[in-house]
Amino acid sequence: MKIVSVIGVRPQFIKCASLSRELRIHHREILVHTGQHYDYLMNKVFFDELDIPSPDYNLEVGSSSHGLQTGEMLKRIEEVLLIEKPDLVLVYGDTNSTLAGALAATKMHIKVAHVEAGLRSHDRTMPEEINRILTDHCSDLLFCPTQTATTTLADEGINRGVYLTGDVMVDAILFAKNRSENSNILEILGLTSKEYLMVTIHRASNTDTKANLDSLVNALIQLKQPVVFPLHPRTEKQLKHFGLFDILSSRVKLIKPLGYLEFTKLLGHSQKVLTDSGGVQKEAYLLQVPCVTLRDNTEWQETVQAGWNVLVGTNEEMIVNAAHNFQPVSIPKTLFPEGACRNICDILN
Ligand code: UD1
Ligand code: UDP
CATH class of the missing domain: 3.40.50.2000 (Glycogen Phosphorylase B;)
Known part of the structure; x- marks a missing residue:
């Protein structure tokens, strides 16, 4: 499968490092960096130390207001999708880069996979909450880190394409x-x-x-x-x-x-x-x-x-x-089991 992965901010570089490693065994991945984070210490340092492949496209959108930033991303991601014609667009988390990737793809009838689907803070004043909700509602494959997330999606009427995969950050921290x-x-x-x-x-x-x-x-x-x-x-x-x-x-x-x-x-x-x-x-x-x-x-x-x-x-x-x-009483049982990257790849294969 040809997969376009859209990333743009620090935590997405970290998540993508683990998933890309597995993904590239069976699929062709095109990496699109929106340029939302651009300082060396917010950006390139992660590519260097985590061996993330260089982005195939850097859209260099940079910082601005939500509307302008997301709008520029949408426009520039669409241009890439027209050239690459992927089978799937993969987005991570809840940032403006996530929403822009999901929206660009779904409007072009390209399937969207959302890593970290189903999370909610239930606080709509957070820009991330809006990004999460909208991304989930236009995704075809929803990779949930926890059981709570799958339940949340079911409560919002999203039942198709929902998978409990575990959390990719577990793979990142183990690495x-x-x-x-x-x-x-x-x-x-x-x-x-x-x-x-x-x-x-x-x-x-x-x-x-x-x-x-x-x-x-x-x-x-x-x-x-x-x-x-x-x-x-x-x-x-x-x-x-x-x-x-x-x-x-x-x-x-x-x-x-x-x-x-x-x-x-x-x-x-x-x-x-x-x-x-x-x-x-x-x-x-x-x-x-x-x-x-x-x-x-x-x-x-x-x-x-x-x-x-x-x-x-x-x-x-x-x-x-x-x-x-503050002192936790005891170390809690495993909340986030290992293996999310492998589970996601098994679903995509
Ligand atoms: C973004 C995400 C947030 C995520 C965080 C990860 C949105 C709405 N927010 O927040 O969900 O938790 O990334 O760190 O997508 N700046 C620089 N250099 C950089 C990047 C940013 O100086 O390389 C400064 C700029 O002044 C910019 C400000 O940081 O205006 C905010 O950057 P922005 O990407 O808009 O949001 P974050 O707060 O980083
Ligand atoms: N992180 C890092 N260097 C820092 C601060 C955070 O590598 O100086 C990592 C941290 O380990 C975590 C991720 O960045 O994996 C979290 O990013 P951030 O807090 O910016 O975003 P959020 O997770 O809130 O979206």
Whole structure:
């Protein structure tokens, strides 16, 4: 089969690295990079360290408003699909690149496969929630990471083409875990295993509202443990814009975004992680690092129900309390079994 895979942002490069490896055994894959993420540390570093094949097309769409960015992607993906005439378009997750790929294909009557289908935060103010819903509703093959996701799709009337495959991020973390141990990032940063907190923040609702970013910064500067925070470019820009960068950097180690192997090492050795990332919530569970989620909701409910993840939103007091005191009672049973990439390929073969 000829498959066009559409990717564009950091977590999609990581997911695609694992799935591409399997996919290319039996299929011809054409890789289309929308260019949504483009800085070296948000983009090429992942291709280099995870051996992702170079994209066949880079659409170089870059940053802009949702409408302009998604519209440009739609137009440029359509041009590629007209040239390549694939049997299937494969999209990952819930970003503007995901929606543009799915929409371009379905309008041309090309089958769409959605990896990470059926996830919901039930918060329609998140751009990602809109992207997920629309992508699922125009997909022909829906690869669900969890049973909850398949149930959600059934509740929305989507029953055909739904498969419970497991989560491709499990394959990614299994690939990275041992390799990442060679990294000397802890020594470079002067950190001691299990004695520091890791932070990542990049959600629009947290970075673009001054009150929320204020509250997050106020909480982080009160923490007792050493704190390391690899900054997403959006967050760095907004911290500077709201005049919060200097106060935060006086207390917290603010560093550039990390490659996947360094990030996995730093996360795995942290005492706890405070994050608003979707992927990091899951990775924390997989690496057995307690997770404090800086959001009011999550599309990974299982990690909360299992007691491994706690939702604290942007409430200063709750963040500080969870950072100091949250402790899962026991390691939960396997929430995300291995083998998603193989399962997806078996369905496609
Ligand atoms: C996007 C996704 C989000 C995902 C995240 C992964 C959407 C709507 N959002 O959010 O779901 O969790 O990627 O990291 O698709 N920027 C740079 N350099 C880059 C990329 C971005 O400086 O290489 C800056 C630009 O100022 C840009 C801002 O970051 O405006 C936001 O980038 P964008 O891709 O629009 O959204 P993310 O916040 O990265
Ligand atoms: N990640 C990384 N370097 C960083 C921050 C995150 O490699 O500095 C990885 C992380 O391990 C996870 C993915 O990027 O696999 C998550 O991306 P992000 O938080 O940007 O997006 P989300 O998962 O929320 O869509």
